[in-house]
Amino acid sequence: MRKDITIPEVKDVHIAIVQEYNPEFEWNDWNAYIINEWLDAIETVIVVSSGSNAEKKTSTMRHVIQHMPARSFAKVELLQEEVLQFTNEFRVSFFAEGQLFDKKFVFQENSVSPQNIRKIPVMDLKGVLGK
Numbered sequence: 001m002r003k004d005i006t007i008p009e010v011k012d013v014h015i016a017i018v019q020e021y022n023p024e025f026e027w028n029d030w031n032a033y034i035i036n037e038w039l040d041a042i043e044t045v046i047v048v049s050s051g052s053n054a055e056k057k058t059s060t061m062r063h064v065i066q067h068m069p070a071r072s073f074a075k076v077e078l079l080q081e082e083v084l085q086f087t088n089e090f091r092v093s094f095f096a097e098g099q100l101f102d103k104k105f106v107f108q109e110n111s112v113s114p115q116n117i118r119k120i121p122v123m124d125l126k127g128v129l130g131k
Contacts, residue, residue, distance in 0.1 A: 010103035012037035015047075015090045016120045017079060017112045018127030030084060030112065032076040034092065035122050036068040042101075043067055045094040047076050051086035053109060058083060068094075073123050084112045090130060105130030 014035040022029045032049065036042050045065040051058040063076050076090070088107040093100065112128045120127050 007102050008099055010092070010101050013042065013092060013094070013101070013103070014121065015076070015092065015105040015130040016073075016123070016127045017084075017088075017107060017130075018120060018123065018125045019117075020125065030079040030081060032079055032090065033073050033120075033123065033127075034065065034068070034076055035073045035120065037071060037121050038096065039070050040096060041067060041069050042094045042096045045074075045092065048091045049077065049088065051083050051088040053086045056086070058086065071122050085110055107131075 014037065016033050016035055017030055018033055019028050019030050034045060034047060043066070045068055047063045047065075048060060049063075050060045061077055065074050068074060079088070087109050090105045091102070092105065093102045095101070107128065107130050116128045117126045118128070120129065
């Protein structure tokens with residue numbers, strides 16, 4: 001039965017980790033964002049995130065965004081700097097065009113670093129895109 005289910009390839013939806021200044025704490029925070037680069041809205045977006053290395057594993061976090069308009073972005077979670085040393089995975093599932101879409105985005109250990117920062121689509125910020 002599972003072989004009968006076709007899940008189309010995800011294009012134009014991304015997870016980005018962006019460093020932003022937090023004026024309340026006068027500190028730069030690392031935040032994970034989901035980006036909808038589609039020309040249509042996406043619905044019931046579920047993001048499940050976790051991180052791990054050889055010795056440790058983070059808690060699994062779950063987030064739901066009911067509606068994301070076309071060409072928009074939404075903050076998913078704050079990431080502590082220590083967690084960036086882990087391999088971080090974000091599983092994203094959503095509905096669009098009457099279909100279920102699903103993709104896993106991975107940030108390898110220490111990949112969120114100044115040499116990997118670039119302009120992020122839709123956002124007017126710089127960060128690292130998950131692969």
